[in-house]
Amino acid sequence: MSSTEIVNQTTSSEALNSPFVQELVRQIRAQDSYGFYRSWSDELILKPYIVSKQAKRQISVEGDVEPATKGRIMSFYRAIAAQIEQKTGLLSQVVIDLSHEGFGWVLVFSGRLLLVTRTLRDAQRFGFDSLEKLADEGNKLTQKGIELAEKYTEVAKL
Amino acid sequence: MSSTEIVNQTTSSEALNSPFVQELVRQIRAQDSYGFYRSWSDELILKPYIVSKQAKRQISVEGDVEPATKGRIMSFYRAIAAQIEQKTGLLSQVVIDLSHEGFGWVLVFSGRLLLVTRTLRDAQRFGFDSLEKLADEGNKLTQKGIELAEKYTEVAKL
Numbered sequence: 145m146s147s148t149e150i151v152n153q154t155t156s157s158e159a160l161n162s163p164f165v166q167e168l169v170r171q172i173r174a175q176d177s178y179g180f181y182r183s184w185s186d187e188l189i190l191k192p193y194i195v196s197k198q199a200k201r202q203i204s205v206e207g208d209v210e211p212a213t214k215g216r217i218m219s220f221y222r223a224i225a226a227q228i229e230q231k232t233g234l235l236s237q238v239v240i241d242l243s244h245e246g247f248g249w250v251l252v253f254s255g256r257l258l259l260v261t262r263t264l265r266d267a268q269r270f271g272f273d274s275l276e277k278l279a280d281e282g283n284k285l286t287q288k289g290i291e292l293a294e295k296y297t298e299v300a301k302l
Numbered sequence: 303m304s305s306t307e308i309v310n311q312t313t314s315s316e317a318l319n320s321p322f323v324q325e326l327v328r329q330i331r332a333q334d335s336y337g338f339y340r341s342w343s344d345e346l347i348l349k350p351y352i353v354s355k356q357a358k359r360q361i362s363v364e365g366d367v368e369p370a371t372k373g374r375i376m377s378f379y380r381a382i383a384a385q386i387e388q389k390t391g392l393l394s395q396v397v398i399d400l401s402h403e404g405f406g407w408v409l410v411f412s413g414r415l416l417l418v419t420r421t422l423r424d425a426q427r428f429g430f431d432s433l434e435k436l437a438d439e440g441n442k443l444t445q446k447g448i449e450l451a452e453k454y455t456e457v458a459k460l
Binding site: 239 | 399409413416
C-alpha cells in the first residue's frame with residue numbers, strides 16, 4: 145500500500161465520522177422504511193454520492209432526473225437543514241424545484257430567511273469526487289447557513 | 303339585466319384593469335411564443351384562472367398537476383414578483399416545488415429574503431372564485447412582499 149493511499153484512507157475516515165456526514169447517513173436511514181439498508185455499512189449507503197468526473201460524463205443529462213437521484217439531493221440538503229436546526233434551534237424547510245432537464249433550484253429556509261440557495265445544473269450527475277469533498281461541501285453550506293441565521297435571526301423567526 | 307349583474311361587472315372591470323391583473327396578462331402573453339393568444343381579449347386569457355367551488359370539486363386531485371395548471375401558477379407568482387420588482391427595484395425569483403400529488407411550495411425571493419412563501423394543496427384545482435378574488439389575492443401578496451423588501455432591504459440585497 146502506498147503512502148498516498150494511507151493518507152486518503154485517514155482523511156476518508158475523518159470525513160465519514162464528521163457530524164455532517166453522520167447526519168446525512170441518519171437522513172438516508174430515516175427514509176429507509178422497509179429496512180433495506182439496515183445491514184449496510186455507512187460507506188455502502190453513501191456510495192451513490194461518490195461519482196467520479198469520468199462516471200459523471202457517462203450519465204446522460206437527457207430527460208428526467210431519476211427519483212433516486214432526486215432523493216439523494218433531498219437527503220443531502222435535509223442533512224444541512226438538520227445541522228443548522230441543531231445549532232440554531234430554527235426549524236428549516238428544504239424546497240427543490242427541478243425542471244425535467246435537470247436544471248433548477250435548491251432552497252433551505254427558516255421563516256423568511258434563505259439559509260442555502262443553490263442552482264442545480266445537470267442534476268442527473270449529482271455527486272462528489274470523494275467523501276472528503278462531500279463532507280467539505282456539506283460543512284461549508286451548513287456554516288454559511290448558521291452564520292446567516294445568527295446574523296438575521298429576526299428574519300428567520302418571521 | 304339585474305342591478306346585481308351591473309355591480310358585478312363594474313367590480314370585475316376594476317379588477318381587470320388593476321395593475322396586478324394587467325401584469326398577469328403581460329406575463330401570460332410573454333409566454334405565448336406562437337402568438338396563440340394574440341387575438342384573444344384579456345378576459346379570455348384570464349378565464350382559466352376563474353374556477354368556481356363547484357368546478358373545483360369536479361377536478362380530480364389524483365395524479366400529476368397538468369403542465370397548463372403549473373404554468374398558470376407560475377404566471378400568477380411571476381406577476382407578483384414583477385410587481386415587487388417594479389416597486390422596489392429588487393430582482394426576484396419564483397421557485398415552485400410541486401410533488402406529484404399536488405402538494406408543494408411556492409417561494410418568491412430576492413437575495414436571501416423570502417418575499418412570498420405559500421404552501422400549495424390540491425394544486426390541480428388552482429383558481430379563484432372571481433376576477434376580484436384573483437386581483438385581491440395578487441395585490442395582498444404583492445403588498446406583503448413589498449413591505450418585507452422595504453423592511454429587510456439588506457437581506458434582499460445579499
